[in-house]
Amino acid sequence: EAGVAQSPRYKIIEKRQSVAFWCNPISGHATLYWYQQILGQGPKLLIQFQNNGVVDDSQLPKDRFSAERLKGVDSTLKIQPAKLEDSAVYLCASSFPLAGPFSEQFFGPGTRLTVL
């Protein structure tokens, strides 16, 4: 089966600019996650969707980050305006929750964001 798709793969912007990332999960996967991975650290969960509803966004910096998952399929993560500390790899993952609450997460290749 096709894996999780993300675009773009790389993005370089200047601080205070806006940027958006796109994720297409594996077909049929109702749960979608966005992670931020800063160099040298493990992935940090930003937001988790179940279909098109948010189930956890406790670590999302809501003053500048926003995410949506219209129609419960694709998702977009936006940063507006970007700061230097937002430089990171943004990972999208999806899982099939009917496999159980601890079902495997399948990860995309990530988007590497550099903020200058």
Add this chain to the structure above:
Amino acid sequence: AQRVTQPEKLLSVFKGAPVELKCNYSYSGSPELFWYVQYSRQRLQLLLRHISRESIKGFTADLNKGETSFHLKKPFAQEEDSAMYYCALSPDNYGQNFVFGPGTRLSVLP
């Protein structure tokens, strides 16, 4: 709040030697624990999870609730095991609030 620590940033072993990657967690309840791995130029992927009691690629992990640890072990390391390993925790029964550790880079030398 729940937390996962991996004390070693880098672990180097020789091929054929035993390997143990340490993982400790802090959480007052009964979490579910995972190991994810990222090989060079590949995506992050699940290696194993405690609930499945499985052995994948010769790796096993035992949950020690008394020591709050979930160390990953393999009796004989192979060069293809070289990768970044992340321990992760899910604190509740709904798969929410997933937390990753900082990761350990395993280098298996020939």
